[in-house]
Structures are given as structure tokens and as C-alpha cells.
Amino acid sequence: MPAPRGVLTARRSPRLPFLDVPYFDAASAAPLHPVARQALLAALDEGWADPARLHREGRRARLLLDAARETAAEAVGCRPDELVFTPSGTAAVHSGMAGALAGRRRVGRRLVVSSVEHSCVLHAAEAHEEAGGEFHLAPVDRTGLLDLPAFRSLLSPGTALACVQSANHETGTVQPVAEAAAACREEGVPLLVDAAQSLGWEAPPGGWSLLTASAHKWGGPPGIGLLAVRKGTRFSPARPVDERESGRFPGFPNLPAAVAAAASLRAVRQEAADEAARLRALVDRLRARVPALVPDTEVVGHPGRRLPHLVTFSCLYVDGEALLTELDRAGFSVSSGSSCTSDTLVPSHVLKAMGVLSEGNVRVSLPRGTSEEDVERFLGVLPGIVAGVRSALSAPVAGGPREQAPPQAPEAPEGSPDQEETQEQEGPPEGGGRAPGGAAAVVDSRGKRCPIPVIELARRIGDVPPGRVVAVLSDDEAARLDVPEWCRMLGHEYVGETPAEGGGTAYLVRRAHG
């Protein structure tokens, strides 16, 4: 591994990542902002000492830490003594939720979180449940927007805490935080707002009781998060703690990172309005042109209430991992919520909660400074790359007429590996078994991963007469999301699902009348 070893002992002058090929994954981690880099260096030189010490170096460190806290608090819209630094956004969420839940233990142990929160919120909710608490997921609509009436109805008197993100990290949908806060206030429930994706653009509306954020999302350094707890919020920090950060987060503080986080937050906010307008125009272009250029593609997320720099779309008959690999080869770094790009091989919980297509999913999140040329280049290469991935999968010819007639039976190449592996059954299976749901054809895609089940369904749908049912057998979790979505996009009727004999699930699809 010569490259990383080299960095560990490197003597050469550093290169700014901004000069690299286009990086479209700012929502995972933004390249370090120049102001963050500069502040980090200065604070490493001036603020390496222990701010709890009485000596000169300690006092200097303390002044730096206080100033960073003041700057960050101003950007958050809170008092400096309401804000502590944590080692990450995840740590802020975990300790914020634990502290708020413990502080209101006597009120109740009910936790309400939106179903599209960041996984760290869901992990903390699961831990709360394992420890004897209960948690409830508030649903969202197909655009990812919190269902406010449903949210409100979950806020029973025994609710200790509710969590609603300011904006979604996968779709960019901006949540109705002010309305959620009003609902919480009425019920006397504290609201934690995870502002990780939006704090670099603007402070979330007031009304929250706890707020969390993560510096590397706005171009600050890694290793630093923010947790703000409004005065008057019951808060009992998870043990063990020490005297650091008002007793809310233990351990030697990462002071240089805190200074860099605060300095860069101030810097990005100063340019936020202009840059947001510029990136929003580029994202508008992507939202309009991707579906026009790439057939059978769906842009997901709210069309209006959204982050300026982020757009997500999904492509039928496309393997997300292959798509990412090809885009990466073409010089574009994006991420995906497709199951094949996840360690756990399940689609993103966000896409699941929205009930939208997960196969061939791509999230484009533009870092500050992204050029129009880069976006145009992306639009230039994307259609060919998607077509290439589809062709490699022997996917049906895309772009067939929608909501009128199903596509023609696909012309799969003779003897293609996919076809050979498919164990298809037509009509009632042999051996006297009944086809699931009285299907006229059964496509057994068990053991195959997204997007193969949908591709095989698309290939076979033409083999049954209009009005008859095809059963797709699959043990891939993505099928539950993608088969109904395929029906919706292509105009067929999704009948429902039933357990398949021998394992997996049968998804029943009635062919549309042409």
C-alpha cells in the first residue's frame, strides 16, 4: 500500500481535494473548506493544550474553545452554554437522545422518530427499545415528507422525546420542523432536530429542544459534532461523564476540530445564500434532465421542499453497485441507497419508508463550488453508463410506453447466463402444487439479487395474456419495494404478496390491458 504509507511519512506539500475530478458525494462528507483547514492549523499550534489547566497554554486553549463555542452557538441560534462539542454527529445524536430520554424517564419511555431519520437516530431508538423503552416510527409520504397528522397522533402524554431531521440525507427533502415543533410544544414533548444536512445552509427554525449537527457535512473537519440542549430541557447525560463540556460529553476535547468547525460554519454561512441559489439551479437541471435522458428513471424526494445541493434518482433494471462503479470510472463519485451497495444487502430505510424504487439508486450531492461544466459532463455520460449496465444485465429495452401497455417481451440474447440460471415455471407448477395467487406464470428469482427479479419479471410479463397474473418468487428484500414500483411505473397492477412455498415471497403482478 504505497500511497497511504506515503502519507503517514509524507514530506510533500499537500494538494487540495478541490482540484480533483468531480466529487458528487458531499452529503457523505464534504471536502475540507479552506477556512477549516486554516483554522485547524492555527488551533493545532495555539490550542493543543488542555483547556482545563491553569497555565498559559491551558488558558489560551480555553479562550479558543470558548470562542469556538460562541461562534458555533451564533450559527445554531442558541446560547454558548447550551452548546457542547462531541466527537461526531452520531455521538451528538446518541448522547442527545440518551440524555433527553433519561431526563424524562419519569414522564414515560415512549420515543417517536420519523421513519427517514439518519441511521444513528434509529440505532439509538433500537438501543432505547432494548433497554425497555418503546419507539414509534412516524411515516412519511412518497416525497419523504413527514406525515404531520400521523406524527402528532403518536405524541401521547407518555412521550419522552421526538426526533425529526431538518432535511433528509438521501433525498434532500426538507422536513416541516416548525410544524413538528409546534405539535411537540402542544403535547409538552421535547423535539430533537438532527440538522446534520442543513446547518451549513441555514439554522433550522426555532422551537427545538435539542439540536445536533456534524461538521464534516459543511466542510468542517471530521471528528467534531455539535449538541445543543435548550435551557429548561430535562437532560440527564448518559454515564460515565467527567467535568468536560459541562458534564455532557466526556474526554479530552478535540479543540482544534472545534475551532475549525466553528470557523468554517461561519464561513459557509456567509456565502450560503449565493451558493445555494447557484447549486439549486444545477440540481434543478439534474432533476429535469436525468429522467428525460435516461428512460425508466424516477427522481425521488420532494419537488419543492428540498436542500439546494442534493438530488436522488432511481433507474429501473439497474444494479446500483455496477452503476456506481461505472460512474466512478468516468470520474464521478456518488452514493446509492440500493441494496447491493449496502453491507446488509437491504435497500435504504429511507427509500423503503417512502415506498419508492430502490434499484439503480443514485444520490448526487454537490459540494460547494461544483461547476456547471461538471454537471453537464455528468449528464453527458449518465445515459450511456445506465444503458451499458442495463445491457450487461440483459435488461428489457427501456423506455417502453407507460401506463398504457406493458413492454414487449424482451429480446434476451440466446443462452444468456441470466436466462440459463432462471428457473421459470409456467402455469401450475408440476407435482400438483398450486401457483401462488392463481398465477398464470411463475418466475422463480430466488437466490438472485436486485435488480434481477424485476428484470426477469419484465422479461416474462409478455408471456401471459393481459389481465392474467405473474408471480415473482424472490428472497431479496429489495423486491418488496421494487416490484410494486415497477408496476406503478409500467402501468401494471400490483396484486400483493404471499409467502412462497419452499421459502421467499411471491409477488403477484397482473398484466395491464394493452
Add this chain to the structure above:
Amino acid sequence: MPAPRGVLTARRSPRLPFLDVPYFDAASAAPLHPVARQALLAALDEGWADPARLHREGRRARLLLDAARETAAEAVGCRPDELVFTPSGTAAVHSGMAGALAGRRRVGRRLVVSSVEHSCVLHAAEAHEEAGGEFHLAPVDRTGLLDLPAFRSLLSPGTALACVQSANHETGTVQPVAEAAAACREEGVPLLVDAAQSLGWEAPPGGWSLLTASAHKWGGPPGIGLLAVRKGTRFSPARPVDERESGRFPGFPNLPAAVAAAASLRAVRQEAADEAARLRALVDRLRARVPALVPDTEVVGHPGRRLPHLVTFSCLYVDGEALLTELDRAGFSVSSGSSCTSDTLVPSHVLKAMGVLSEGNVRVSLPRGTSEEDVERFLGVLPGIVAGVRSALSAPVAGGPREQAPPQAPEAPEGSPDQEETQEQEGPPEGGGRAPGGAAAVVDSRGKRCPIPVIELARRIGDVPPGRVVAVLSDDEAARLDVPEWCRMLGHEYVGETPAEGGGTAYLVRRAHG
């Protein structure tokens, strides 16, 4: 606050802290090593992306993280997959202890820790107790060395975990880790070794099951700690976790800090033998000359088994905070375990566990590169500074004969504020009450802080005949440690303590025969 505000927006080139006045508090936080700085910068440029992502930037980050893990594991003496990065040494200790205790929950809930562990270990032990577990403190001797037979006897079959530091952070005493590990192995108890103070010098002896460390102690950056868990150690990470760091520590990793930590650990180890020998000679000089130059001063810690760069001493009749302030004014940054320098106003638990003097306590911990001249300068100013602090407190003339005769009754200045505030009682108190322990004189120092009770005792001891008892009434926690120590140092007999009528404690001292 112009300075810190300036750093947040600074454009000037940074200045290395090494060029500052002498900094003798490396055990709190060492100045950033040049290699750490360099590696941090390189990794900020190359490794800011999410190492969990599949794209080019993510893969590059992953390579850097893997290389950092390999380098750190080599220095620790473990396999890379046994080591995870945490946001601090405290976080490593907290998650290591919680994981080990939870992993052996079925075995038992007994925890054994040495009484001189870092406070983060004790905080975790207290949290364990609050959660229904039990913990036991293994005693140390007057040099701070773990009492091995006592430690062994605490390792009953229901013991889930034992914790022994590699070396003490306040006294430098190096613990018998190999022997402790052998004792643990015999009992089948996993041993966690907190190697925070020593890892920059050498890997601790094998035999541990868990090891923790903190990068900023060896000149690495803040914001990064190490937790190694040997294969085969039962470990159940505290929830919530995610897929990061083998599921052992959640949140976006502080990759640049991990890279800088690993690079600097390798660098300091390469020069460790030479630098240790050099600093050890300087510390030897301090150990020999401080007591010779400063009367009534005691060097604490083990004379032989100790860290190369650290020495701690305590001065009778000295206010630790005043001493630190004066040393700081003279350009020397040190720390102290005296009660007056602590937020909680109790003496360091380490000094308490050792049973040594806590007043006028100074810890000198030399960073790498400390010059002989700086140490000589320190030795030059120290006697005058201590004398000045003593004089301001109207302390007795120090350096009187020891273990033969008590000092003469001090010649306190007429009408000094201290004397005026002292409410002394001689003989049986008025109102028919009995003097505590049949004391011939009572010195009521209640409401006064260390070192005043000891100073008042020293002033009054000459007023009673040899063989008679003086009772010092005090509600200051430091008196419990310092009155007996004063007796030991001056040759008087410490009789014991008894609750004082009206609050506080009466400490009984029998004047020595001259």
C-alpha cells in the same frame, strides 16, 4: 477576546508551540509532534471522504485508515483487526470497560481497578456500580505501586474485569503489568491496561486482554484514542453502535487524526530509547535537587520504576494554586494534584491512595525535546517561588530539624490577616466542652483551605509541651492527608482523627520530644 477570534479567521502562518517558553505539562497534553502535523495535513487532503463509500475518494480514505490501523497495531503489539480508533483515550476506556463488562455479564458483575487509575476509569467504575455492578479498589503502596497480593485477592471467580494502568499519570510510577496479567490469567479474568502515559515510550508487556491509549499524550493530535481488544476476549459493545470500527465505536471516523496518531506513534517510538535516556537524566536531576533546594519538600512516586519524563513533588506550607500561578508567571507550565487546583476542592485521588502529602503539589512532565537549560532554569527559580508563596501565607520557617524536634513556634508577623482570622482555643474549650482527645490545645481551622490548617498547626505546636496533643479542627478534605504527612515529615506523632463538635474533624497530633 482578540486572540482566539483571530485564529478563527486567521490568515497568518502558524507558529510551532515548541518555540514557546518551557512547557512542563506533557502528561496533560503534549505539543503536536511535527510528524503528526504533517500526517494530519496530508490525511486532511487525501482522507476527508467517507471510508465506507465505494468511490475513489472513499477507497482512498479506506486505504489510509487501514494503513493507520496497521501502523498503530504494530506499535501496540496486536493485530490490526484487534484495534479500533476512538475519539479519545477516555472514550477508549469507557467503551472498552463497558464492552468487557457486558461481554462477561454472565460470569459476574465484579470489577477490580487499581486505586490510582485515571479518573475516566473510576468514572466508568462508578457508572458500573450505579447500574447494579460492584467495583473494588486495589490499594497501592506509598510509592504508588500496585499492591499485588491485595490485587490478586480481589480477583474472585465472579470478577468480570480488572483494570491496571501501565504507568501512573501523576507520579510516573510504572505498574507491574506483567505480574497483574499473570494473576488475572490464573483467575481467568480479562485485564484492561490503560497505557495512555506509556505507549509513546514502549508497548506494555503482553498478557493484557484490552488496551487503551490516547494520541495527544505522545504528541499525536487530540480527538483520537486507541482501543485494542484481543481476539478471544468476550466483548459486547455498548449500544448504540453502527458498522464503523468493527461495530465497536460508532460515528464517522476521525480519519486524519487516526493517520496522524499512527504516524506520530511510529515516529516517537523510533526516537524513544534515546529520548527516554536523556529525559530520565533530567528527571533524576530534578528528583535529587528539588528536595535539596526546597526545604520541607517530598518527591512522590517510585524511585526506580517510573516513566522517564515525569516527576512529582509536594511542598509543605504551600498553596498549590499560588505555586502554579507563580511558576506560570516565571514561564513554567506545570500541573498539580493539590485540592486547591481541583474543581472539586479535594486532593488528587492518586495522592490520597498513596497516602502522601498533597499540599504544594507539582507535577513536572517534560515533553520530548526539553532542554537541560530549561530544567536548570526551573531549578533556579523554584526555591525563590516556594519561599515567596510560603512567606505570603505566613508559613513557618521551613527546613527545621526533622524527626528530632518540632520547628520553633513560628514568628508570624504581628496582626497578619491569617492570625486574625484564626480562632484558636487553648486548653479545654470554654462552656464546659471537652477538648477532642484530651488535647492541650485546639486549633480551629474550619472554613480554611489547604495549606492553612497545616500552617496553623505548625505555628501552634510549639505552644504545648512535648508529649502533649494538639487538635486541629478542619473541614478541608486535604487535612486528612496532609496533617499525618506533616507529622511524618516533622517527626511528630499522628494520633488519629475524631469528629469535631460543631462539624468537621479533629486531627490529633502529639508533639515530639525534642
